[in-house]
Amino acid sequence: MKHTDDHLTEHAQLAAARALVRDLFSPNARIYWADFLLHVSIGWAALLSMALLPLPVWLLTLCWLLAVLALYRAVIFIHELAHLRPGALPGFRLVWNLLCGIPMLAPSFTYSGVHNHHHKRDIYGTNEDGEYLAFARFPHWLLISHLLFGILLPLVVALRFVVITPLAWISPAVRRWSFRSGSSLTVDFRYQRVASERDDQFWQWQEAAAWLWGSAMLTLMAAGLLPWSLLFSWYVVLAGILIANGVRTLIAHRYRHDRRSQLSLMAQFHDSVDVSGHRYLTSLWAPVGLRYHATHHLFPSMPYHHLGAAHRRLREQLDPADWYLQAHEPNLAGAWTRLWQARRELLHET
Numbered sequence: 011m012k013h014t015d016d017h018l019t020e021h022a023q024l025a026a027a028r029a030l031v032r033d034l035f036s037p038n039a040r041i042y043w044a045d046f047l048l049h050v051s052i053g054w055a056a057l058l059s060m061a062l063l064p065l066p067v068w069l070l071t072l073c074w075l076l077a078v079l080a081l082y083r084a085v086i087f088i089h090e091l092a093h094l095r096p097g098a099l100p101g102f103r104l105v106w107n108l109l110c111g112i113p114m115l116a117p118s119f120t121y122s123g124v125h126n127h128h129h130k131r132d133i134y135g136t137n138e139d140g141e142y143l144a145f146a147r148f149p150h151w152l153l154i155s156h157l158l159f160g161i162l163l164p165l166v167v168a169l170r171f172v173v174i175t176p177l178a179w180i181s182p183a184v185r186r187w188s189f190r191s192g193s194s195l196t197v198d199f200r201y202q203r204v205a206s207e208r209d210d211q212f213w214q215w216q217e218a219a220a221w222l223w224g225s226a227m228l229t230l231m232a233a234g235l236l237p238w239s240l241l242f243s244w245y246v247v248l249a250g251i252l253i254a255n256g257v258r259t260l261i262a263h264r265y266r267h268d269r270r271s272q273l274s275l276m277a278q279f280h281d282s283v284d285v286s287g288h289r290y291l292t293s294l295w296a297p298v299g300l301r302y303h304a305t306h307h308l309f310p311s312m313p314y315h316h317l318g319a320a321h322r323r324l325r326e327q328l329d330p331a332d333w334y335l336q337a338h339e340p341n342l343a344g345a346w347t348r349l350w351q352a353r354r355e356l357l358h359e360t
Contacts, residue, residue, distance in 0.1 A: 020276040023333055027308060030323055034309075034316035039099055041315045045298075046087050046102075050109050053081030053247075061243040077243075078250035083297040084110045085251060088195075090298060091118045092125040092208070093311055103210075112219050114248060115167045116195065119213030123206035124194040129310045134278050135267040140194055140201030145265035146352040153260065156197070160252030164245045168224060175221040193217075197259060258296050261285070261345035262303045266352055275308075280336055282307045283348075284321060287341045295342065304337035 056077035060070055088111065091103055103118055111117040127133050128141040135142050145153060170192050178185040193213075194203045210216065230236040264281045267273060273281065282304035285292055292301045299306065299314030302321050306312065312320060324334050339345040 020274065024275065024308070027324055027328060027334065030327055031309065031312070031316075031320040034320050035312055037094065037098055037313040038315060039102075042087075042090070042099055042102060042313075045315075046084055046106065046110075049080045050084040053077050053079075053084055054109075054113075056080060057243050057247050058240075060247075061237065061239040074243075074246060074250065077247045078254065079294055081110070081114070081247060082251045082254055083293075085114055085116060086255075086298040086300065088116065088118055088121045089125065089300065090314055092122045095311070107216055107219070112216065112223050114251075115164075115171050115220050115224060117210075117213070117216035117220050119210035119216050120193055120195045123209035124196060124201075124203060126206065126208040129307070131275055131278070132272055135269055135273050135281065136271070137269050139269070140196030140198045140203075142263065142267070142269065143198050143265065144267060144269055145260060146349060147266075147268070156260070157253055157256045160256050161249050163252050164248040167248075171217070171220040172224040172228065175217055254295055257342075258300060261339070261342065261349060262300070264352060265349070276333070279304055279307055280333075282337055283345055284338045285340075285342060285345055286321070286338065292342070 053076075056073045059065065060073045060077065065073065087106055091106060094102075107117055124140060128139055133139050145156070170188070174184065174188050174192060178188045190202050190204075194201055227236065227240070231238050231241060261283055263283060267281055284304040285296060285301045287301060296303075299317040302317040305317055305321050305324070309320065325331060325338075328334050339348060
């Protein structure tokens, strides 16, 4: 009887939360376009300045930081693309791929479908969830290696799209492997992709375009028509983006779940983290609404630009609000501290 009562209570709490934010589910096209185009323009301008101008070290470092932060924000729109309804923002997916996804060798098909599985109630936190690992149960060195692997990942994605893609066109075996094991942006490298109704229908064109872009750039550099500094700048900027995203990923969830069983929606919410922090500084390392990751798990289809308003409304108007505040952390340091504390508790239990 108690389990039934708890279930009814959770259902009522979630229903009350949704009722408070029911007006926040429509995307504002102007915000999406302005935000993305501004940051992708700044990012590429900073990267090209690194590669082509004779800058002093301090200015070169500043351009690198600016390119990382601006392109990181532009790249993270891939998360919005995974959730946007078909036709919600006409042309946005195409422009994003042309200006960001393909040049960074992270076309949208590598996330659409895969990420949606992470939000399925019967998949979240299980062995079928490629975006979840029990980091709170990992030793220190594995957490650090997760971050440092971002230094090598640009080489991995370059090999995937420049070398593996044409081989997949020739060999059916390579084709099967590349789709299942080499076409997904996940944290679990053992993840095996399966076909999904949310897969990007233009994935083959995106894959071909990424191969063409990467191959053309390397050919032009080898012919002396473009400087190799372009490749170096692309590499170090993408590595910086991946490391920054690795830091964000480690505090996006509590990561205490052992992956052997399913969690209710309320349990998934409490296994996720909102970080209020400073309005602007927090958005540098958790851009495009990802600072409100727990709230996003309650309302996956809510546009990123409404998540802050939803978070404030729920904190102030929910009665009771204690269940909602359990997923909140005040800043990055607090979220990191909670992760390390959970590690010590779990290691002590074992």
